[in-house]
Amino acid sequence: MDDFFAARSQMALSLGFHIIFSCIGMVMPFFMAVSHFQWLRSGDENYRNLTKAWSKGVAIFFATGAVSGTVLSFELGLLWPKFMEHAGPIFGMPFSLEGTAFFIEAIALGFFLYGWGRFNPWFHWFTGVIVGVSGLASGILVVAANAWMNSPAGFDYVNGQYLNIDPMRAMFNNAWLSQALHMSLAAFAATGFAVAGVHALMILKHKNVHFHTRAFRIAAIFATVAAVLQPLSGDFSAKDVAKRQPAKLAAMEAHFKTEKSASLVLGGLPDEEGKKVDYAIKIPGMLSFLAHGNFEQEVTGLDRIPAANQPPVLVPHLAFQTMVGLGMFMMGLSFLYFVALWRQKRWLRSSWFLKLFVAAIPAGFIAVEAGWTVTEVGRQPWILYGIMRTADAVTPMPGIAYSFYLFSAVYVSLSLVVIFLLYRQIKMVPELYDRPAQQLVAA
Amino acid sequence: MQYVVITYLCLAILLYLLLGGADFGAGIMELFTRSKNRRAARQTMSHAIGPIWEANHMWLIIAVVILFVGFPRIYSVMSVYLHIPLLVMLLGIIARGTAFVFRHYDAVKDQMQVLYNRIFALSSAITPFFLGVIAASVLAGYINPAATDFLAAYVYSWLHWFAVAVGIFTVALCGYLASVYSIGETTNEEDKRYFIRKTRTMTLIAFAAGGLVFLAAKVENIPLWQWIFGNVVGTVAVVLATLSLGVLAYAINQGQTILPRLMAGFQVTMILLAISYQHFPDFIVLQHAPNLSLLNDQAPQATMNALGWALLLGSIFILPALYYLYYSFQHEAEEKAETASV
Ligand code: HDD
Ligand code: HEM
Numbered sequence: 001m002d003d004f005f006a007a008r009s010q011m012a013l014s015l016g017f018h019i020i021f022s023c024i025g026m027v028m029p030f031f032m033a034v035s036h037f038q039w040l041r042s043g044d045e046n047y048r049n050l051t052k053a054w055s056k057g058v059a060i061f062f063a064t065g066a067v068s069g070t071v072l073s074f075e076l077g078l079l080w081p082k083f084m085e086h087a088g089p090i091f092g093m094p095f096s097l098e099g100t101a102f103f104i105e106a107i108a109l110g111f112f113l114y115g116w117g118r119f120n121p122w123f124h125w126f127t128g129v130i131v132g133v134s135g136l137a138s139g140i141l142v143v144a145a146n147a148w149m150n151s152p153a154g155f156d157y158v159n160g161q162y163l164n165i166d167p168m169r170a171m172f173n174n175a176w177l178s179q180a181l182h183m184s185l186a187a188f189a190a191t192g193f194a195v196a197g198v199h200a201l202m203i204l205k206h207k208n209v210h211f212h213t214r215a216f217r218i219a220a221i222f223a224t225v226a227a228v229l230q231p232l233s234g235d236f237s238a239k240d241v242a243k244r245q246p247a248k249l250a251a252m253e254a255h256f257k258t259e260k261s262a263s264l265v266l267g268g269l270p271d272e273e274g275k276k277v278d279y280a281i282k283i284p285g286m287l288s289f290l291a292h293g294n295f296e297q298e299v300t301g302l303d304r305i306p307a308a309n310q311p312p313v314l315v316p317h318l319a320f321q322t323m324v325g326l327g328m329f330m331m332g333l334s335f336l337y338f339v340a341l342w343r344q345k346r347w348l349r350s351s352w353f354l355k356l357f358v359a360a361i362p363a364g365f366i367a368v369e370a371g372w373t374v375t376e377v378g379r380q381p382w383i384l385y386g387i388m389r390t391a392d393a394v395t396p397m398p399g400i401a402y403s404f405y406l407f408s409a410v411y412v413s414l415s416l417v418v419i420f421l422l423y424r425q426i427k428m429v430p431e432l433y434d435r436p437a438q439q440l441v442a443a
Numbered sequence: 444m445q446y447v448v449i450t451y452l453c454l455a456i457l458l459y460l461l462l463g464g465a466d467f468g469a470g471i472m473e474l475f476t477r478s479k480n481r482r483a484a485r486q487t488m489s490h491a492i493g494p495i496w497e498a499n500h501m502w503l504i505i506a507v508v509i510l511f512v513g514f515p516r517i518y519s520v521m522s523v524y525l526h527i528p529l530l531v532m533l534l535g536i537i538a539r540g541t542a543f544v545f546r547h548y549d550a551v552k553d554q555m556q557v558l559y560n561r562i563f564a565l566s567s568a569i570t571p572f573f574l575g576v577i578a579a580s581v582l583a584g585y586i587n588p589a590a591t592d593f594l595a596a597y598v599y600s601w602l603h604w605f606a607v608a609v610g611i612f613t614v615a616l617c618g619y620l621a622s623v624y625s626i627g628e629t630t631n632e633e634d635k636r637y638f639i640r641k642t643r644t645m646t647l648i649a650f651a652a653g654g655l656v657f658l659a660a661k662v663e664n665i666p667l668w669q670w671i672f673g674n675v676v677g678t679v680a681v682v683l684a685t686l687s688l689g690v691l692a693y694a695i696n697q698g699q700t701i702l703p704r705l706m707a708g709f710q711v712t713m714i715l716l717a718i719s720y721q722h723f724p725d726f727i728v729l730q731h732a733p734n735l736s737l738l739n740d741q742a743p744q745a746t747m748n749a750l751g752w753a754l755l756l757g758s759i760f761i762l763p764a765l766y767y768l769y770y771s772f773q774h775e776a777e778e779k780a781e782t783a784s785v
């Protein structure tokens with residue numbers, strides 16, 4: 001494995017790992033806050049148990065998210081020192097604010113996790129809300145940094161020098177809003193469906209049905225609302241990409257030739273050499289509409305992009321199809337859920353309905369990984385779009401392949417341990433939380 | 444504004460050493476505790492660091508962010524030439540952080556606990572050791588941007604006796620901090636006496652490790668003596684640190700809990716000051732190239748201003764909340780200790 005490829009793989013691996021934990025760390029506190037609120041309001045023991053059970057999960061995910069994030073903040077330099085040397089001062093603003101948000105999150109989490117029975121119950125509840133809000137804020141901020149890599153702003157690039165730096169304009173770059181919106185929704189949809197699915201599975205197995213029904217309800221409502229909004233925000237993102245990164249749009253749509261009334265390519269296997277897509281379904285005019293809002297307008301294809309600046313096509317295209325496909329599936333499931341809520345209550349207890357939710361457990365996270373693959377691979381060969389090439393940014397140190405192997409081993413074993421722990425956590429629910437209330441006070 | 448940023452950088456590094464260091468020390472003490480006492484030690488520590496441990500480690504992230512935003516050249520030179528020790532330190536951070544949480548939140552308490560404990564203790568020593576190595580390498584002057592061969596550029600930059608000795612010294616300091624902090628966390632006389640004994644041992648070890656650092660500096664021809672005693676500030680800092688050992692011993696005898704901690708923190712601060720004062724504003728001493736300095740190798744003005752404001756603004760939110768966090772859980776520990784001693 002050559003060092004450049006190893007560095008890219010290591011970055012992708014670390015981010016792909018981190019994003020799962022950070023999504024959960026961002027979203028679970030909101031679920032907890034709702035459940036906690038229900039417990040404080042109604043005194044229903046199930047809700048307290050649920051809040052506690054969830055908070056243990058959150059603690060595991062938070063710590064794993066925190067260490068993988070700490071690793072990332074070093075890795076940016078370890079792998080891309082040239083990039084960081086120039087980019088650091090420009091896109092550092094969101095990172096420095098993010099530091100504050102993390103700090104507040106960590107403090108609030110300390111209060112929340114260790115605060116049971118120690119503080120005023122509503123103050124305790126409030127610290128949980130703060131965990132969620134600051135987590136979400138940090139997610140949005142770091143995405144703003146990534147958006148800047150897609151849409152550089154806030155400096156003048158003159159003869160290889162970065163002049164007239166304006167950190168605020170860099171933070172609020174053109175890609176910021178669409179990416180932050182889409183990412184936040186994705187976090188809710190992905191975590192929501194995963195959590196709802198796990199509890200649906202437990203209901204199907206007739207384990208602690210009262211407990212799991214409540215859990216399911218909270219997670220499902222967040223998930224479905226987000227999943228219905230997600231394609232709308234995705235459309236907004238696509239229009240945005242069409243404007244700022246035509247090469248990325250062309251790659252993800254496998255759109256090789258510039259044309260008017262461009263057709264949307266569904267599925268298919270892009271043939272990068274032959275510059276065509278095999279086995280695809282084409283919907284005439286649709287791409288023009290999705291990218292620019294009318295059926296006629298010309299859509300830039302890869303033929304207009306100099307060969308040296310073309311991103312790979314196969315990976316972004318497949319990843320994009322995966323994301324959109326899963327997005328449609330999740331949206332459909334959400335509509336079913338709404339119908340069930342308003343018209344067909346009995347669906348909520350029927351096994352085919354719950355099984356659909358079980359099937360959706362990994363859907364959101366696969367879509368998240370796929371979406372990031374579109375964004376990041378679609379930006380290639382640039383690390384900083386149009387300005388710095390990824391190949392020029394990589395560390396001069398040889399032997400990165402070994403560090404990639406090492407990190408792969410670490411991340412794989414960590415994932416296994418986390419899965420193992422969650423499994424034990426869920427298995428213990430009957431013993432920990434299914435006892436009469438009095439015994440629980442000690443727990 | 445540049446001085447605000449520099450102050451925060453120094454503060455973040457110092458607080459990471461003091462608070463994160465005590466955390467590491469907790470694990471290090473587990474490593475050196477006979478199994479008879481290990482349980483008590485672990486419980487005391489787990490109780491003490493549970494609520495705050497996440498916050499303690501944020502200081503490292505703050506320091507890193509300040510470096511790459513405000514001093515990008517320093518960050519990138521460190522990242523390139525100290526890649527290997529940074530990598531090992533990161534592995535230590537991963538292992539430690541996850542093991543700590545896993546052992547706390549694993550729903551089933553079985554043999555896995557032994558594994559978590561082993562990993563936690565071991566990585567608690569490895570991480571600060573490499574932090575020490577990195578800190579020493581930054582000042583030792585073995586980083587050579589002109590080097591072309593792998594060993595000279597990426598290995599000898601940090602693999603020398605001075606770095607090893609400072610690594611050991613850092614581990615010893617962490618253990619020392621943890622033992623002093625623990626005295627105030629104990630809930631019964633027996634544990635308390637135990638940690639007082641531990642503190643005494645740790646003090647001796649720290650002294651020995653300090654001697655080792657001077658020895659290693661001599662071997663490597665690093666004018667450490669000159670750095671520390673070549674100026675008034677360094678000399679005074681060392682004298683104050685030594686004197687405060689007396690105060691510390693006295694305060695422990697009097698059964699105080701806060702004063703010993705303050706003294707231990709003060710000593711570590713003084714040691715850091717003594718070593719770094721002579722160099723300020725240089726941050727990285729390079730071979731065959733001008734040193735990188737906090738004053739000359741900054742990000743552009745606009746960035747420094749923005750960063751400074753972000754830090755100041757952040758503190759308005761963070762510091763009171765952090766204070767309240769420490770206060771809440773400290774207060775409770777003290778109440779427990781009181782009820783226990785009655
Ligand atoms: C639950 C996850 C999920 C789902 C269901 C979708 N997406 Fe997505 N998408 C993401 C999760 C995601 C993401 C992982 O969060 C990305 C990566 C970068 C970003 O900002 O969001 C992303 C990126 C992303 C981009 C690239 C943005 C950029 O590079 O700036 C586009 C054009 C879309 N998405 C479009 C869509 C469309 C049209 C969807 C229709 C169903 C859709 N996404 C569903
Ligand atoms: C968490 C979600 C993210 C995922 C899953 C992700 C995924 C990836 C992938 C797959 C690559 C490799 C692309 C290639 O080389 O072909 C990559 C590269 C990279 N990403 Fe991301 N990314 C994420 C977010 C971010 C963010 C927020 C930043 C920075 C603020 C970032 C910075 C980088 C850098 C510096 C590279 C290396 C250069 C490059 O290959 O373009 N990424 N990422």
Ligand code: HEM
Nearest residue numbers: 021022025026061062065066069070072073102135139142
């Ligand atoms: C799109 C990509 C990313 C998102 C949405 C994201 C979001 C988050 C969130 C919500 C957390 C809080 C941890 C938790 O609650 O579990 C977190 C932790 C962290 N992230 Fe990321 N992150 C992303 C990428 C990155 C990158 C590229 C870096 C490094 C430069 C980074 C650095 C960190 C750090 C240092 C932490 C630990 C802070 C703590 O202790 O809370 N993140 N991330």
